[in-house]
Amino acid sequence: MAKIIRTAHTEPFVEKPDDDMIICRCEEITKGEIRRAVYDGMSTMNEVKRYLRSGMGLCQGQTCQRLVQNIIAAEMKMKPTEVGMIQGRSPVRPVEIGIFSNNKTDVKEE
């Protein structure tokens, strides 16, 4: 991943006509919110995810990950390959909380 240099903006945030377009459907996060997050200083997939919850919904970023990546890259004037990915975390699929609490605690090997 490329080294990111963080500096405070001197220009104001510029809105765009398609800013109201939803990008992360599960968490209903718009393109404008992602662009603004980058403006606010978030510059990697993981940072934007923690800031906005994009990619943290039902599909776990399956649908929006590449889209968010492209938007961040365009804002940062970088290549998508330089923006990084969301760190995969368990559970990689949504799990009902009832099942989660049903964790087999016997972790001794049989």
Add this chain to the structure above:
Amino acid sequence: MKRHELIVIGAGPAGLSAAIEAKKSGMDVIVFDENSRPGGQLFKQIHKFFGSKEHHAKERGFKIGESLLAEAEELGVKVELNATVMGIYENKEVTVKMNGEVDHFKADKIIIATGAAENMIPFKGWNIPGVIGAGAAQAMMNLQGVKPGSKILMVGSGNVGLVVSFQLLQAGCEVAAVIDAAPRVGGYGVHAAKVARTGVPFYLSHTVIEAKGTDHVSGAVIAEVDSHFQPIPGTEKELDVDTICIAVGLSPMSQLASNAKCDMALIPQKGGNVALLSEYGETNIKGIYCAGDVAGIEEASSAMIQGRSVASHVCYSLGYITEEEFNTKYDSYQEALGKLRMGMFAPANKGRNDFTVTDEGYPISKNLLAKGYMTEEELENFPAYNYKKAGVHPIIECTQNIPCNPCQDACPKKCIKVGENITMLPQIDEEQGCIGCGLCVASCSGQAIFLMDETSDPDGVLISFPYEFLPLPEVGDKGTALSRSGAPVCEAVITDVKKTKVMDKTAVVTMRVPHEFKNSARFYKPV
């Protein structure tokens, strides 16, 4: 916590093949899949596959899935279904959501074979109901028996977009257009041609800019794009559709590898974020492997071989096979993969658009790439199209170097030859006598073979073509012969309909048309 020698995650072609290979050597292996049925993508695929006989070519996808499953069951491979792997932890501990609880397993080796997920493109209104992924459309039609809509816009002209368009037509939907932002059809020309000849228009260098509607799609606005893929103002066109189907590629579903802290990289040729692998498919974490689409988007044929190849390394490293046995297996799998990965659609050539001639030196059809069908003038460059003789004989309109050769095995008279290298174009062996059985027509996965008979019927030429729509025409029916672009050409009379078990549901229909239309009539529409 249960311990196994090998845990395979995903029961698609890659995972099942890996499990089969490992189990054969005597290893203790368990497979987890989150679906209620094994087979991965294969169970949605009702079309005949490309590849060669060893890779189950010309078999329909779901049949390949069934035979893999039968082989796994016979060997006693344990396949846990409805079992979602949630995470991979240190020391190869795996958590699995199954039977309403979170269970823990440990293994010496793990093969991740979780396949891929569909890409999406955002546009105005893309979250209105009726904008669906091509995979969803397939699952609705082919698994649930539900029509996804009645008038469809297909976005994406790769193989998935083309195959699903054809399946939508088979399900009785109207496909209003296939569009692609790229200036050329992305999938195999033969797949495009079989869609185009039903009359579906192709708009290359076009993208969808808006889905109309409030609670469901009631139309789609498309527009031409410039060389930077930006819509050109003034070129907008509104299409009357109720469904927009998105088929713009797949991304490896590699979250588990990332979760296991494998070194990852975004590699466009592999379709997205993948774990970095050794030549044996092992990640930087010893004992964790990836195989199939999760390692790089390819095909079921290569996923199966990769699964076996990776598993053979697991067998070797756990002492189930000797180094010599491993080397022999590995070399033969690599050779098979190498053959599949040749030709202009090879993974290494992804994104290349500078091909002007085939491996044989014939000029590549530009019309096929721009409109989905070939012109007669372009076809004349290809000997297998130009072949002429008295009586019935094949003519082949397969003009790109794709990994495919069922036509060669199908002919009982050995009239058709592809040769050792399966990406070479099929050639017709003039020495052999065609008997007009139609097996080549029915077994061609690309529906690119026709039979021509200019001499046997005094009233016209007899053209036989593959037909996979219901209801089948009947002998004596009169209808309209269509051209390669689906335009009406002339009146046609059905003179024969062949449908045997070996043809596997592809009927070979013969129509009679006046002589002057022999080079243009390629399909049939009942009146």
